[in-house]
Amino acid sequence: MSGHGSGSPGRGAPPVEPPARRRPLRALWCWSSGRDPVRGRKHTGRFLFSRMLMLPALTFTVLALAGTAYFDVHGRTEDLRGRYAPALVELAHTRVSLSLAQAEAERRLGADDGEPLPQTDLVGLGERYPSLVTAASQSLNNAVQTGALSKAQEQEVRVVSGLVVAYDDWIKWADSHHDSRPLRRAGMEYATTLLRTGSTAVLNRIGVLEADLRAAVADLSGWRAMFAVTASAALLAALVLAFVFVGLLDYVRARLRVRSPLLALYALPVLLVFGVLWSGVTVQHGAQQDVERSTARLGRISVPRAAGPERTEGADGPDAAIEKVDADLAGRLRGTHPGAWVLASVLALVVGAAGAVGCGLTLRQYGREHWKIDWRSA
Numbered sequence: 001m002s003g004h005g006s007g008s009p010g011r012g013a014p015p016v017e018p019p020a021r022r023r024p025l026r027a028l029w030c031w032s033s034g035r036d037p038v039r040g041r042k043h044t045g046r047f048l049f050s051r052m053l054m055l056p057a058l059t060f061t062v063l064a065l066a067g068t069a070y071f072d073v074h075g076r077t078e079d080l081r082g083r084y085a086p087a088l089v090e091l092a093h094t095r096v097s098l099s100l101a102q103a104e105a106e107r108r109l110g111a112d113d114g115e116p117l118p119q120t121d122l123v124g125l126g127e128r129y130p131s132l133v134t135a136a137s138q139s140l141n142n143a144v145q146t147g148a149l150s151k152a153q154e155q156e157v158r159v160v161s162g163l164v165v166a167y168d169d170w171i172k173w174a175d176s177h178h179d180s181r182p183l184r185r186a187g188m189e190y191a192t193t194l195l196r197t198g199s200t201a202v203l204n205r206i207g208v209l210e211a212d213l214r215a216a217v218a219d220l221s222g223w224r225a226m227f228a229v230t231a232s233a234a235l236l237a238a239l240v241l242a243f244v245f246v247g248l249l250d251y252v253r254a255r256l257r258v259r260s261p262l263l264a265l266y267a268l269p270v271l272l273v274f275g276v277l278w279s280g281v282t283v284q285h286g287a288q289q290d291v292e293r294s295t296a297r298l299g300r301i302s303v304p305r306a307a308g309p310e311r312t313e314g315a316d317g318p319d320a321a322i323e324k325v326d327a328d329l330a331g332r333l334r335g336t337h338p339g340a341w342v343l344a345s346v347l348a349l350v351v352g353a354a355g356a357v358g359c360g361l362t363l364r365q366y367g368r369e370h371w372k373i374d375w376r377s378a
Helices: 024-032 044-109 128-145 151-176 181-196 202-220 225-255 261-300 318-335 338-377
Strands: none
Touching: 024 225, 044 128, 044 151, 044 181, 044 202, 044 225, 044 261, 044 318, 044 338, 128 151, 151 181, 151 202, 181 202, 202 261, 225 261, 261 318, 261 338
């Protein structure tokens, strides 16, 4: 039994594995710094040529992913600011205007078997009621023009517009028969049914549209999958880039005896890109949260019961409350300076791309003589 003569390791000795297999991080460092566990440093010309291509490619990948993540957030902010918030403001105006129009009609024509105002014989519904109905119709049209509504929602708005016309016709019919209690009462009941009663009533339909748009606002103002994937990929690519870059600096210092502050200078713009884009994302997300909170405030604005002109007009009225929410939101969004952040982000990406090109050109300068030697030896 000659176990020793076979050259096998002793029973107590652990099996010997290559260091690269035992330590993945060590193997990754050897790869990034051009180390060969057997032959020492890798060939200078080939290593520098590979890094001349790899470093700019990795940098452009990082910039592309980070830029995609930022502009995804910015695009959603623009949609919220330019489409969804204005649409919800217009729908709130529609809901309030119709509620005020109904209150005005009831005040002039009498509600719950009440008597019309004495001046109804002379001026009918007056000026306030038709102006409120006209404002409601205009607000519906404005909501469609924002572009926030889907095709189905636009069709629903057209249905609501038709119901508003029918409602107005019944109110006018009741006004034309205001001296007959049964006819006036019938006209008011039909109009009230169109406006308020049942799930298909005008105000309920508008409420459903507002709820759908608020749900869309909540979705757009959250951290969506597109941003999470691209931001995570950008961070991972940046870590790989940092590993490759540090290994390159180690190789250049050991093999070429060059510390190369120029390479480090060209790599700094990538940090600038991350700083600028992350700041922009934070500001944009804050703006999105402002839109979500403001649209929730719009949904809570309503018309009080027995809403006469003295309770609904002026600084304390519901229309003024809607305008205040709209103005506050517009002011906060202007304060985020979205155009300035876009410009800063684009400039940071351009500077980062220029840094990537500078890294490639610097490595070309370092490796040019070695490539000439390789060419002659070939």
